[in-house]
Amino acid sequence: xxxxxxxxxxxxxNLFKDSIHKFQYIFLLFFSAILPFFxxxxxxxxxxxxxxxSIAGMGLMVLVGHSGQVSLGHAAFMAVGAxxxxxxxxxxxxxxxxxxxxxxxxSSLLGILIAIPTAKLHGIYLAxxxxxxxxxxxxxxxxxxxxxxGVNGIFAPDIEIFSVNFNRYGNIDRLxxxxxxxxxxxxxxxxxxxxxxxxxxxxxxxxxEISALAIGVNVxxxxxxxxxxxxxxxxxxxxxxxxxxxxxxxETFNVVLSINLLLMIVIGGLGSIHGAFFGAIIVGVLPILIxxxxxxxxxxxxxNLMNFPGLETGLFSLILxxxxxxxxxxIYGRWLKIRTYFQLFPLYRKDMxxxxxxxxxxxxxx
Amino acid sequence: MEILQLLLSGxxxxxxxxxxxxxxxxxxxxxxxxxFAQGDMMMFGAFITIWLTNSDxxxxxxxxxxxxxxxxxxxxxxxxxxxxxxxxIGQSQIAIAILTIALGFILRFVAGAIxxxxxxxxxxxxxxxxxxxxxxxxxxAEIFVILVTIFLTFILYVFFARTKLGVSMVAxxxxxxxxFYVGIPVNKMQSFAWVIAGILAGIAGxxxxxxxxxxxxxxxxxxxxxxxxxxxxxxxxxxALVGGLIIGLIEPFSGRYLPSGFSHLVPYIVLVLVLILRxxxxxxQVSIKKV
Numbered sequence: 001x002x003x004x005x006x007x008x009x010x011x012x013x014n015l016f017k018d019s020i021h022k023f024q025y026i027f028l029l030f031f032s033a034i035l036p037f038f039x040x041x042x043x044x045x046x047x048x049x050x051x052x053x054s055i056a057g058m059g060l061m062v063l064v065g066h067s068g069q070v071s072l073g074h075a076a077f078m079a080v081g082a083x084x085x086x087x088x089x090x091x092x093x094x095x096x097x098x099x100x101x102x103x104x105x106x107s108s109l110l111g112i113l114i115a116i117p118t119a120k121l122h123g124i125y126l127a128x129x130x131x132x133x134x135x136x137x138x139x140x141x142x143x144x145x146x147x148x149x150g151v152n153g154i155f156a157p158d159i160e161i162f163s164v165n166f167n168r169y170g171n172i173d174r175l176x177x178x179x180x181x182x183x184x185x186x187x188x189x190x191x192x193x194x195x196x197x198x199x200x201x202x203x204x205x206x207x208x209e210i211s212a213l214a215i216g217v218n219v220x221x222x223x224x225x226x227x228x229x230x231x232x233x234x235x236x237x238x239x240x241x242x243x244x245x246x247x248x249x250x251e252t253f254n255v256v257l258s259i260n261l262l263l264m265i266v267i268g269g270l271g272s273i274h275g276a277f278f279g280a281i282i283v284g285v286l287p288i289l290i291x292x293x294x295x296x297x298x299x300x301x302x303x304n305l306m307n308f309p310g311l312e313t314g315l316f317s318l319i320l321x322x323x324x325x326x327x328x329x330x331i332y333g334r335w336l337k338i339r340t341y342f343q344l345f346p347l348y349r350k351d352m353x354x355x356x357x358x359x360x361x362x363x364x365x366x
Numbered sequence: 367m368e369i370l371q372l373l374l375s376g377x378x379x380x381x382x383x384x385x386x387x388x389x390x391x392x393x394x395x396x397x398x399x400x401x402f403a404q405g406d407m408m409m410f411g412a413f414i415t416i417w418l419t420n421s422d423x424x425x426x427x428x429x430x431x432x433x434x435x436x437x438x439x440x441x442x443x444x445x446x447x448x449x450x451x452x453x454x455i456g457q458s459q460i461a462i463a464i465l466t467i468a469l470g471f472i473l474r475f476v477a478g479a480i481x482x483x484x485x486x487x488x489x490x491x492x493x494x495x496x497x498x499x500x501x502x503x504x505x506x507a508e509i510f511v512i513l514v515t516i517f518l519t520f521i522l523y524v525f526f527a528r529t530k531l532g533v534s535m536v537a538x539x540x541x542x543x544x545x546f547y548v549g550i551p552v553n554k555m556q557s558f559a560w561v562i563a564g565i566l567a568g569i570a571g572x573x574x575x576x577x578x579x580x581x582x583x584x585x586x587x588x589x590x591x592x593x594x595x596x597x598x599x600x601x602x603x604x605x606a607l608v609g610g611l612i613i614g615l616i617e618p619f620s621g622r623y624l625p626s627g628f629s630h631l632v633p634y635i636v637l638v639l640v641l642i643l644r645x646x647x648x649x650x651q652v653s654i655k656k657v
Contacts, residue, residue: 124459125646129641131592139627255586266464314474323452328461
């Protein structure tokens, strides 16, 4: 274990703990950047999709993991991002680099519109409200047919940046780099928000609203800002998702996607950026694993998985249940424990991460 | 007469929503958790009724298969509580909500794997029998649904308001630790709530399958029932029924008088409006703590 000798307050809020820590992430970035030279197009596409899910997961993580508000409707914000980036490009002829932030802002506008009147809603009520919003947005997309193509869906044009073309089927490696660039950018922004006063007030509101009020945090404002940031990031994820799948309609962004997003970040580990990425990796890798195991093993045994539609979701849910029962902090929590075990070897104790036993109290009496 | 007809059919489907909502409220009242799998449990109950009753499967007489189904669903609820929910007792509502969402997905998958994805119909003795009421047609099944729902709501209301067991269940949800101190077996209360919720889901499923077709996606009806429970104010049993009736009545009327496409938006718009204007539902159960 490395001990840092702190002589000022800066090391507490620095992005990287020390130079090794910094080197690890730069190496990870470098490794991700050279992937297109090794992988074929299919796997590169899957990894690009994982990155898109990670962005969406980060968006939801701001809200659920860091400011403690649960949303079951984030597919709606992805939908707003996806539709607006494409409509802005087709109907108004805006270039991608301008349409992308506008799409994010439109999505975050919807988030603010939801957050302001519902500042008093808590926990389960907010989850239900966002669920209803998700269903409403799905129906509104169908109704707004002249703009969105309704049931038939909408066709995404190629991305053009300074006359460089990005297309999923033509040159997936360029699209991958573009998505990687924006993912990195968003991670840096997110990380910086977390160490700013705003990020600290997110955590304060999440952990105890009453204490947050007492130390002078404007709870309603912080919650609205959290919604806005969350929806902005999710909108960007939606925009990339729209360009990635190239053809989509209202059904792409249904309630099940919203729920899956939430399940994803819970598996990954709530309250950390890593969690969003781990969750996205699970979501991306699971279908590949299922199809691989189908080809390799099960066909030989005479088991045909095609008879069981929804197997992926079923398996995913089972993994999630196991995580909630045995590792409530998700994959990232497990990773922290393993890392601490090796860092402190042989001093690690079993109860090191144990939290105080909690007892539920009603929300109906305050 | 058209209005009367819409009113009656809305009333009947509202009762089914109300029944599922009762299941939500029951678990919420007794364990302070929200069971997102209630709709899927209802779907499961419907399939079990069909599996017991229909001549393709077991061909039992309807009046015999209903108690068997209630027994199966009751033990099913108990098992879910013992295996999964007991482990997370005391954890935050959100963890439990996510757990039950995942359970719902698994139930949907299991039902699809066992019974397939095509719609199933129940061969109940009520099929095809109609009653004419001021020129409005009302199926036997619908009358049955309405009567059973009102009866169950009444029984549950009395149970929670008057019996010792009911009151101690409410106490266990309001403050687990305090309830434990005064000698209420909190774990047993939670098991018991899930057994009742399982049976309720089974009855709702049986009634639903008596009215129409069932397939594994039917469980998503739970979202509408959810809206019903919230409109009524989570935690109020009569409120759940009223919320269910509101949703049930809104649907046929908006389907008839609004342009197509808008009709199934209306229940959710009502839900959003209720949440914004009366954040804790029409029959709010929230009270300020007295010191």
